[in-house]
Amino acid sequence: MEVKTPQEGLTAVEGLASSDIKDTTVTLPEGVAINPGQARGLATCSQAQSAVGTEAEPSCPSASKVGTDEIETPLLTHSLKGDVYVLDSNPPNLKLLVAASGEGVNLKLLGDVHLDDATGRLTTTFKETPELPFTNFKLSFSGGAQAALYTPPKCGSYKTTSDFTPWSTPSVADAFPGSAFVINSGPGGSACGAQPFAPTLTAGATTDQAGGFTNFTMLLTRPDGQQRISTLQFKTPKGLLGIISKVQLCQEPQAAVGTCSAASQIGHTTVEAGPGPAPLVIPEPGQAPAPIYLTGGYKGAPYGLSIAVPVLAGPFNLGTVVVRASIAVDPHTAQLTITTDPLPSILDGVPTDLRAINAVVDRPGFMFNPTNCESQSFAGTATSTEGASAAISSHFQVGSCRSLTFKPDFKVSTAGQISKANGASLDAKILYPTMPAGSNQASSQANVQSVKVDLPIQLPSRLTTLQKACLAKVFEENPARCPKESLVGKATAITPVLPVPFTGPAYFVSHGGEAFPSLIVVLQGYGVTVDLIGTTFISKAGITSSTFKQVPDVPITSFELLLPQGPFSALGANLPHEKFNFCGQKLVMPTLFKAQNGLEIHQNTPIGVTGCRKALTSKQKLAAALKACHKTHGKKRASCERTAHRKYGAKKTSRKKHK
Structure with a gap:
């Protein structure tokens, strides 16, 4: 920046003198802003070091220097030269010291630089400068990778405005000279035009062992000269989850201000801000990491993040910036969708100009890998x-999915006593064996991917109940609004991921285009809802098949589905009317389990029958018969007892005679 004033009154006999400048206000064009990268290694000059109010030269540290100055005056043979320093201050109001010396003169000017909170536009003011006539006043701010300022991000013409107030005011009016410059190329000499927006994502686990505990990193970078990042939304791969039961969720209002406890911390983050090859890294090396906290529900999602970033940039403290994000859970795959609030674009007048965001989830024993080795993506x-x-x-x-075993225990039972009015019941239980998981393993077992069962012909679907199925539109709006006749069961799942059981109802739901309604199990717990969808097929022979094609890649220790008897039971009974119970029946259910790692289990699962009386032993039958004989007397009683012994007593073995 250069200011020239005519001083003909001092250089020519008949020249006109100019009034000396008292106050100066210079407003740079919007887009010229403080470079965040300059803060790295920057220091400030204290009041004592500035020597303001004395005749001494300032002794400011060299790290507080941000530019140079030169003042030419007709009063001296040589120009005054010096440096520009940053005094103790903090955005959005910075203080500058313009120091110049020469020929025994030490000049010190104090300037106030205001950063517009919304745009970052810079307005610099010097008040009551000495009545020193000058012909040329030049300020040069440092350039290079850590330049004090950076130019607008878009091509075009930009104008600087000013207001110079003379010491002779109000007799002499202010002067308002302006200056313009043109930006005709982008960073690195690139052509002008619409700025592109193509950030790059690099994400991954620190270990590739299927089912293993892992740290996770996500790095988002934006090249210089591109549009700035505002919000992010991304979806995790299937099965990449965290054990929430091990974390204390941070609640409001602590989550809103980033003052959560260490019990809620799951990771940390760093960001890079500023243009050019030397952006500012926050937190700076040596500073405490910026924590990432897991929170309770946020913006309608069951969980959220509170990312607290203390912005300590060189000598400046811009406070703690808290970025919030919601974590939604896909009801069909259990995948997580993280959606951030708008990222800060300006802090106390300093544009953030985010170039890189690096988030690391590294809480021990928290995050774990899928048990499915298919190619996936972290996308958004x-x-x-x-x-x-x-x-x-x-x-x-x-990788290494085949190292995982797959040995779920499947038990099924039905009530022996049935009726035409209340149909039949079914109780299906899956139990995972408890065994050591191995070093750094969340699980040594592959999780279930799909299940298909064929019910025996004795347990058909109950058509009168299928006809009462809930319409898909009603179910999707709110399952609680489904007709009560469509509610046919309940389920409970236990998972180490959550601190509470997953429980919920089972409905028959009718979708357009399907021959038969689906059985949908709505599991809920700790704010999460997961729908297990079983498609129904009934063969011409009357055999019902139920297939759960997509089971989330989530570890469980047990799962139980109960379809009870009742006026609208899911199942009926295909038995002769004279023997309307399953006692003594042999019921078998062909079953196919598929694991996330590709293993399969084909088995004929026996269906146990409950509530049946046990058959009496011969001894018990004899005792009952003799008890009945006691009701008679005399010869009839003796005859009764002989008959009971012949019928239920111990049989004597005959001996062969040898000659």
Whole structure:
């Protein structure tokens, strides 16, 4: 910046003198802003070091220097030269010291720099400067990778405005000179035009062992010269989850201000801000990591994140910035969708100009890998401050799935006593064996991927209940609004992921285009809802098949589905009317289990029959018969007892005679 004033009254006999400048206000064009990268290694000059109010030269540290100055005056043979320093201050109001010396003169000018909170526009004011006539006043701020300022991000013409107030005011009016400059190329000499928006995502687990505990990193980078990042939304791969039961969820209001306890911390983050090759890293090396906390429900999602970033940039303290995000759970796959609030674009007048965001989840024993080794991705969408959106994606895949076993125990039973009015029941239980998981393993077992069962012909679907199925539209709006006749059961699942059981009802739901209603189990717990969808098929022979094609890759210790008897039971009974119970029947259910790692179990699952009387032993029958004989007397009683012994007594073995 250079200011020239005519001083003909001092250089020519007949020249006109100019009034000396008293106050100066210079407003740079919007887009010229403080460079965050300059804060790295920057220091400030204290009041004592500035030597303001004395005739001494300042002794400010060299790290507080941000520019140079030169003042030419007709009063001296040589110009005054010096440096520009940052005094103790904090955005959005910074203080500058312009120091210049020469020929025994030490000049010190104090300037106030205000950063507009909304735009970052810089307005610099010097008040009551000495009545020193000058012909040229030049301020040069440092450039290079850690320049004090950076230019607007878009090409175009930009104008600087000013207001110079003379010491002779109000007799002499203020002067308002301006200056313009043109930006005609982008970073690195790139052509002008609409700025692109193509951030890059790199994400992955620190170990690729299927079912193993792992740390997780996500790095989002934005090249210089592109639109700035505003929000992020991304979806995790199937099966990449955290054991929430081991974390104390941070609640409001602590989550809102980032003052959660260490019991809620699951990771940390760093960011890079500023243009050019030397952006500012926050937190700076040596500072405490910026924590990532797991919170309770946020913006309608069951969980959230509170990311607390203390912005200590060189000598400046811009406070703690808290970024919130919601964590939604897909009801069919249990995948997590993380959606951030808008990221800060400006802090106390300093544009953040985010170039990189690195998030690390490293809480021990928290995050674990899928048990499925198929190729997946960590994908989502980034939006810019100008409304553009860009797809972001990073490949994800684990290995060693075949090292996992798959040995679920499946038990099924039905009540022996049935009726035409209340139909039949079914109680199906899956139990996972408890065994040591191995070093750094969340599980040594592969999780269930799908289940198919064929009910025996004696247990058909109850058509009168299927006809009462809930319409899909009603179910999707709110399952609680489904007709009570469509509620046919309940289920409970225990998982180490949550501190409470998953429980919920089972409905018959009718979807358009399906021949038969689906059985949907609505599991809920700790704010999470997961729908297990079983498609129904009834063969011409009357055999009902139920297939759960997509079971989330989530570890469980047990699962139980109960379809009870009742006026609208899910199952009927296909038995002769004269013997309307299953006692003594042999019931078998062909079953296919598929694991997430590809293993399969084909078995004929026996269906136990409960509530049946046990058959009496011969001894018990004899005792009962003799008891009945006691009701008679005399010869009839003796005859009764002989008959009982012949019928139920111990049989004597005959001996062969040898000659």
